[in-house]
Amino acid sequence: MPNSIARFLMGLMGRSWVYESVEDIREVIAKNHANSQAKRARTHTEGAARLTDAPAFQPGLIDLHDELHETWSYLVGLADRATELGHETLGSTLAVAATTTRHTLGHVATAAEATVPAPESPVAKHDPDRASSGHGHQPLRAPARLAEPSRRTEPRPLQAYELASWMCPDLDCGLTAMKGTHHWDDRGPYQKLSNHSLECPNGHRWNNSTDGG
Structure with missing residues (x-):
């Protein structure tokens, strides 16, 4: 497998390295995961720890949705092209990946909407001026209960x-x-x-x- 310098030089020539075995692909994917997982987990865990309320989640979720939308568009483009070239297995696998990403888009959008605080219900207040009439002091009565407003x-x-x-x-x-x-x-x-x-x-x-x- 090529090292970073070899990949850089090939990139300057407009070329990229192509692995010729499934084992090589699995190895490089596993290596990339091992090299980045701990750092990424630490970065996002520390970032999440700074969130203090639901609205604070909103900017990151909106950005994530945009990034996922680009990923979905990329996968759709790859799936269509693979199918056009006659690579049916590759095309169908990419289509499944696109569909899964699309479902994730929906969940992230729903999560972003859930960061909006629900409207508060108005609370009935007691008016002391209405507690008595012109015939003297009257016993206090519980204020009328307002109808529960629709939260839909x-x-x-x-x-x-x-x-x-x-x-x-x-x-x-x-x-x-x-x-x-x-x-x-x-x-x-x-x-x-x-x-x-x-x-x-x-x-x-x-x-x-x-x-x-």
């Missing part, structure tokens, strides 16, 4: 990059969602649901609800 957000249309994360569950279809909406349903502590309603180009419709926190 209005459905919003999903953007193209969000739709790209959803694939029709019909096994005979599998197309990417063409349109859809999303809303939050806050049912109390630890019962915040993220709800998606989707439709593919073939007219198949489906809903998805996940616990958002």
Whole structure:
């Protein structure tokens, strides 16, 4: 296998090294993992330790979603090209990787939305001026309880990059969602649901609800 200097020189010539055995590929992947895993784990663990509340997660998740979207687009391009060249096994494997990345995109988007604080319920306050009438002091009565406000957000249309994360569950279809909406349903502590309603180009419709926190 080439060392870093050899790879650098080949890069200057517009060439790259190609491994000729599965064992070599597995070895270089394992080596790259071993050389970087500890440092990456430490970097991200220390970074996460500085987060103090849910909104603090938001910038990193949005950046991560953008990076994953680029990865998904790259994999789709590779899968299409491999299929065009007649490499069916390579193309189908890359398509699976693209689909998995697309699902991850959806989960990361949902996580980013979960960083938005739920609206607080208004609290009824006691008015002492209403505790008595012109005929003298009256016993204090419990203030009227306000009706619990709806915590369901209005459905919003999903953007193209969000739709790209959803694939029709019909096994005979599998197309990417063409349109859809999303809303939050806050049912109390630890019962915040993220709800998606989707439709593919073939007219198949489906809903998805996940616990958002």
